[in-house]
Amino acid sequence: MAKKVVSRSRASYIGVIDFVPGGTPEITWAHAEVPDIENEELLLRAMRCEFRALLEWGRAIWQPSSYHYELPSGDHAGYFVRIADMFRNLRDVEVVATWFYERLESGLVILAESASLIPLIAEIRRVMSASGMDIVGVATFDEYPRTEFEIAQVVQDFDIHSRILAIMSVNSSGRYLDMVSRALDGSVYPTDLVVMVDKTATMADCSIRPIFERENSKKFRWVGMASRSFASPTESGCRLCADNSVAQVVRIDPRSFEALALPGQNLVMPSRKSAIDMSSFFRSCSELDAIAFLEKSNSPARAGSKDPMGIKFELDKLIGNSTFRWLAMERLFGQRKQVLERHGRPGQSAARPDEDHRGVRAGGSTSSGDASLAAVPNSNREARETPERNRSAKAKFLKPRHSVLVGSYDAIVVSRNDSSIEGFDSIIGAVQDILQIDVPVIEVALDAEGVIAPIESMADKISPLILSVGSVSGWTLRQMLVGIEDVWDAETERTGRAISALVVHATSRSVREFENTAQSFSGRLHAIWKMFLPDRWPLVEELDYIGGDGDLGEGARQEFFKRRQQIVSERTKGQCVMLGPSEDVHVRNESLYGLRLNSVASLVAVGAAVHFNRLVAKTTDPRWSSFDFVSISRSYYDGLLVAAMLRWCDPGEIYWGASPADQHRNVEELLTRFTQDLDLRILYPELLLGVMQGKIPRSVTGLLAYTAVTKSLDWDARERAEIVELVRLVGDAGFEIDDALVIAGSQ
Numbered sequence: 001m002a003k004k005v006v007s008r009s010r011a012s013y014i015g016v017i018d019f020v021p022g023g024t025p026e027i028t029w030a031h032a033e034v035p036d037i038e039n040e041e042l043l044l045r046a047m048r049c050e051f052r053a054l055l056e057w058g059r060a061i062w063q064p065s066s067y068h069y070e071l072p073s074g075d076h077a078g079y080f081v082r083i084a085d086m087f088r089n090l091r092d093v094e095v096v097a098t099w100f101y102e103r104l105e106s107g108l109v110i111l112a113e114s115a116s117l118i119p120l121i122a123e124i125r126r127v128m129s130a131s132g133m134d135i136v137g138v139a140t141f142d143e144y145p146r147t148e149f150e151i152a153q154v155v156q157d158f159d160i161h162s163r164i165l166a167i168m169s170v171n172s173s174g175r176y177l178d179m180v181s182r183a184l185d186g187s188v189y190p191t192d193l194v195v196m197v198d199k200t201a202t203m204a205d206c207s208i209r210p211i212f213e214r215e216n217s218k219k220f221r222w223v224g225m226a227s228r229s230f231a232s233p234t235e236s237g238c239r240l241c242a243d244n245s246v247a248q249v250v251r252i253d254p255r256s257f258e259a260l261a262l263p264g265q266n267l268v269m270p271s272r273k274s275a276i277d278m279s280s281f282f283r284s285c286s287e288l289d290a291i292a293f294l295e296k297s298n299s300p301a302r303a304g305s306k307d308p309m310g311i312k313f314e315l316d317k318l319i320g321n322s323t324f325r326w327l328a329m330e331r332l333f334g335q336r337k338q339v340l341e342r343h344g345r346p347g348q349s350a351a352r353p354d355e356d357h358r359g360v361r362a363g364g365s366t367s368s369g370d371a372s373l374a375a376v377p378n379s380n381r382e383a384r385e386t387p388e389r390n391r392s393a394k395a396k397f398l399k400p401r402h403s404v405l406v407g408s409y410d411a412i413v414v415s416r417n418d419s420s421i422e423g424f425d426s427i428i429g430a431v432q433d434i435l436q437i438d439v440p441v442i443e444v445a446l447d448a449e450g451v452i453a454p455i456e457s458m459a460d461k462i463s464p465l466i467l468s469v470g471s472v473s474g475w476t477l478r479q480m481l482v483g484i485e486d487v488w489d490a491e492t493e494r495t496g497r498a499i500s501a502l503v504v505h506a507t508s509r510s511v512r513e514f515e516n517t518a519q520s521f522s523g524r525l526h527a528i529w530k531m532f533l534p535d536r537w538p539l540v541e542e543l544d545y546i547g548g549d550g551d552l553g554e555g556a557r558q559e560f561f562k563r564r565q566q567i568v569s570e571r572t573k574g575q576c577v578m579l580g581p582s583e584d585v586h587v588r589n590e591s592l593y594g595l596r597l598n599s600v601a602s603l604v605a606v607g608a609a610v611h612f613n614r615l616v617a618k619t620t621d622p623r624w625s626s627f628d629f630v631s632i633s634r635s636y637y638d639g640l641l642v643a644a645m646l647r648w649c650d651p652g653e654i655y656w657g658a659s660p661a662d663q664h665r666n667v668e669e670l671l672t673r674f675t676q677d678l679d680l681r682i683l684y685p686e687l688l689l690g691v692m693q694g695k696i697p698r699s700v701t702g703l704l705a706y707t708a709v710t711k712s713l714d715w716d717a718r719e720r721a722e723i724v725e726l727v728r729l730v731g732d733a734g735f736e737i738d739d740a741l742v743i744a745g746s747q
Contacts, residue, residue, distance in 0.1 A: 017046060019098040021131040022105055044208045044222075047099055051197070051223045054092055060085035061225075067248040068240040071172050076238045080252060081197050081225065083169035084116035097123040099222070103165055103192050106133045111154065111166040112140045113180070120167070151183035164191040171198045171221075181219065190216040202226045242694040247652030248624055266621045267628035267655055269635070270609035270645060274531070275592035278608055280331070281505065281529045283594035284324045286586075286601035290317040293537075293569065310537025311604060315470045315505060320422040328504055329430040332528050336405040336434060404500045404526035409437050409465040411458065413480055416445040418469045431467060431502065439465075444483060446476065452483035459487045466501040471527070472508070474517030477501055481520055500524035509535050511615055531608040532615060538607075538647040539568045539577060545692045545729060556721040557728075577603060578643055579685035579726075580719060585678060587638055599640060606644035614653070626655035633670040639679030642670075643686040651694035663697040671707055681719060684708040688726040692733050701735045 014030040027039055035042070055061050062069070063079035070076055087093050097120055108128070110121055121138055128135050139154045166184055171177045177195065184191045198206065201224035205211070212219040241247050285291050292312045318324045412432070418424055428441055442464075446452050458464060466480050481499055488497060499521055506527035508514040514532075518525040546561050567577055576584045576599045586596040593605040610627065617625035627649050636642050646654075656663040674680055687704055690696040696704065705727045712723040731737035 015042075017043065019101045021101045021127050021133070024102055025098075040208055044206065047208060048203065048206075048223055050095055051086075054086040054095065055081065055197075058085040058088050058092070064246070064250075066246060067250050068246050070249050070251045072252055075172060075175070076240050076249065077172060077199070078240055078246065081170045081199065082116070083196060084119075087119045093119045093123045096120055097127060100124055100165070100167075100194070101127070103163075103194075104128055104131070104133060105163060107136055107163070108133070109136045109164050110138045111164060112138070113168045113176075115140050117167055117169055151180055164189055166191060166193045168193065168195045169197065171195045171200060174200050185214075185217055192218050192220065194220045195222065197223045197225055199225050242651050245698060247650070247654075247694060248626075249652060265655065266617055266623040266625045267631070268613050268617050268625055269628060269631060270606060271612040271616070272592060272609075274612035275605065275609045278529060278531055278605060279592065279594040280327050281531075282597055282601045282605040284318055284321070284327065285313065285604075286594065286597040288317045288321055288324070289598075290314040291600050291604055293539075310535075310540065311533075313470065313505060313507070316421045319424055319427065319469055319504070322423065322426075325423055325426055325430070328427070328528055329434060332405075332431070333434050335526075335528070339403045339405045404465070404502055404524050405435065407435075407463065407465070407500055407524070409435070409439055409463050409500070411439050411461045411464040412437075412441045413455070413458070413464050413466045413484065414441060414443055415468065415476060415480065416443055418467075419443050421469065424469065427469075427504070428467065435465075437465075444480060446479060452479045454486035455480075455483045456487060458484045462497045464499055466499065468501065468503045469505070471503045471506045471517065474513075474520070477503070477517060477525075478520055498522065498524060501526070503527045505529045505531075507531055507533055509533065511619070532611045533604070533607055534611050534648075538603075541693070542579070542689055543568060545689060545733075546725075557725045560722050560725050576682075578640065578647075578682050579689060579722070580681040581678070582718070585640055585682065587640055591638065591641065593641070602640050603644045603647065606641060607648045610645060610648040626653050628655050629670075630655065630657060630666045633666070633673060637674075639674055639676075639683045643682050646686055646690050646695060649695065654695050656697055660697065660699050664699045664703075667697060667700040668703060671704070677714075680711055681715060684711060685719075685723060685726055688723070688730055691730050691735060698735065701730065702738070705730060705737050 013033075013035050015027045015034075018026045018028055020026075025043060027042060060082050061079060062082065068076055068078050069080045071080070086096065100120075104124065104127065110124065112118075112121055118140065121140070125135055125138070141151075141154070164184065166180065168177060168180060181193060184193060198221050201221055203224045205226075206221045206224045208220075208222070210218040211221045241249070290313060292314055294310055294312055412428060414424075414428065432438060442455065442457055444452050444455055461484075464484060466477060468477060468480075471477055481501075484499055501521050501524065503525070504527075506514065506529070508517075508530075510532065514530070543561070543565060546564055564579070567575060574584050576582065578585075578599055584598050586598050587593065587602050589596070591597070593602060593609070597605060614625065627645070629646075629649075632642060632645055636645075657666045671683075674683060684704075684707070687696055688708060691698075691701050691704065708723050709727060712720040715723075727737055
């Protein structure tokens with residue numbers, strides 16, 4: 001048939017590929033003269049043409065312009081290839097199946113990565129049946145396999161005495177391919193693994209012949225589609241997630257390989273409730289300079305680590321301050337009063353902290369900061385604003401199942417580290433009075449590994465209360481819990497025994513993390529102040545952009561980097577932690593976050609409010625959540641707060657408007673809305689950093705650079721030089737910048 005077709009053609013180098021099930025494809029030429037190209041190369045070219053045509057005609061290559069994909073493997077990619085879309089009709093399936101003819105033989109087992117290949121497998125079975133070949137079986141994964149064991153188990157389910165043909169539609173990152181390869185390499189039977197489309201390889205890396213061969217195992221790679229729009233999330237972040245124009249992520253369903261695109265966006269603001277609830281705490285942190293930076297601020301939490309977040313609350317400074325102790329106990333009193341009212345016992349009395357209350361405020365002199373703090377708290381308002389009191393959906397997910405504040409206890413257990421803090425004895429006394437208990441206090445010590453030995457003195461106790469200054473990972477709390485339970489395990493009678501915990505200040509990365517710690521106590525864990533912060537510290541992230549490729553050279557850029565490196569790595573009182581001013585700045589007047597917070601307290605307080613609503617949005621709304629900077633710029637008139645919000649938001653969760661024109665107009669309005677010099681000295685350098693981080697729309701880069709350089713002409717020499725260096729860095733990052741701006745700013 002092939003010879004009959006080509007014999008009618010008068011053109012040179014016209015041929016037809018003849019596919020025979022179980023045989024090697026052959027090319028029949030129209031004339032005796034044939035091209036000086038090997039048949040394998042010609043067959044590969046033909047395959048590429050057919051595959052690319054079918055992919056394009058079927059619109060199987062999804063390459064959006066305003067978002068990117070999260071693949072079932074967890075990797076991120078700028079485009080997605082769905083082989084199932086190639087098959088628009090029966091002829092398309094027949095065409096693709098012909099390229100598998102060479103590997104068909106009796107006793108074959110076909111293993112496919114997903115159900116989207118079922119049309120192809122059905123055609124292969126039909127061809128084998130028509131050719132008199134027996135097929136042992138077919139297996140597809142109903143969802144994305146998670147382990148090599150799952151793949152190997154499918155192979156072992158067959159009584160195989162011939163060849164395995166494994167078909168993988170698309171290889172995106174190589175992770176899944178490696179897993180399949182390792183699982184099949186363990187088979188004692190001959191195996192052909194065919195990757196139809198490989199996004200990690202170029203066309204030059206592909207062949208119709210095996211690309212890898214070992215013993216009885218062969219691997220084939222047919223069509224390469226390597227692209228730089230593939231980006232795997234790493235510790236430094238996904239490149240696509242950092243590009244504001246495509247930062248939104250659409251996940252791919254691991255079962256159907258369809259895009260899980262949800263309609264619309266859920267526009268949110270930083271949590272007002274969280275800001276108010278934590279305002280007294282951050283006011284104290286600001287006044288007492290009780291927030292320190294950690295040396296390894298990007299390191300993830302580990303077992304026993306108390307500081308996984310890049311910052312450390314110096315709780316010893318807070319506890320040592322009499323006014324803070326009074327604030328904490330006044331807050332605890334209000335929380336217990338609410339619990340009693342909720343349980344129908346409003347008349348039950350409790351000692352309220354006052355001037356003579358067990359030394360909470362008695363004894364010792366107070367600074368001017370103490371006196372000003374004492375005038376601010378409104379315990380009734382703060383108590384009403386706690387998450388436990390709020391009945392809305394935003395607070396229900398934080399509501400504890402048990403209350404520690406109305407229990408009966410026969411001992412208070414504290415760590416030796418907490419006992420050594422000045423003023424902690426006053427906390428213990430105040431807690432006993434507020435909870436209306438009078439019990440012995442048992443002090444325990446942790447060894448060098450942070451482990452507590454069994455606490456023998458707890459053998460006869462049935463309801464101890466662990467009292468701790470702070471908690472982050474919950475390590476110390478769990479160690480104290482285990483130390484008590486180890487003694488109880490040796491006892492025969494445990495009926496009615498329960499361990500509770502009360503923490504002055506708890507910080508967690510997520511609701512789940514806090515609940516995991518609470519679950520260790522069967523829910524009997526209460527924190528006087530509770531907040532959530534991500535395990536990233538935004539100040540450290542700026543060094544990757546300011547440092548560039550590491551070649552700082554001499555002059556202004558080197559000085560700029562050294563100054564910021566010192567600020568990021570070593571907290572210095574009286575110094576602004578944001579870009580711009582050298583002297584520390586404060587939130588003006590009374591804000592939701594506290595009265596006149598300094599820059600570091602403002603940054604952390606805003607981070608807690610941003611992360612709180614980020615967590616709430618993920619649990620209460622299925623839509624893609626974005627922080628509405630259009631509304632933020634209109635609601636907040638303090639440049640320090642707006643800059644702090646920009647720092648904590650990821651590029652993919654910032655909303656500037658629905659269209660490029662709206663985004664340009666809204667950023668321009670932000671720039672014109674702030675007129676005070678101090679606000680501009682903070683905002684402009686922070687916005688330029690945001691451009692490099694992908695948080696600011698690319699379309700406003702020119703306007704932002706021009707106004708930043710123009711405004712900086714009236715600033716001091718250092719700040720003006722740093723603005724110029726930031727504009728240069730923006731240009732080095734690939735953004736279009738007018739060189740005249742840099743020259744003008746440098747003069």
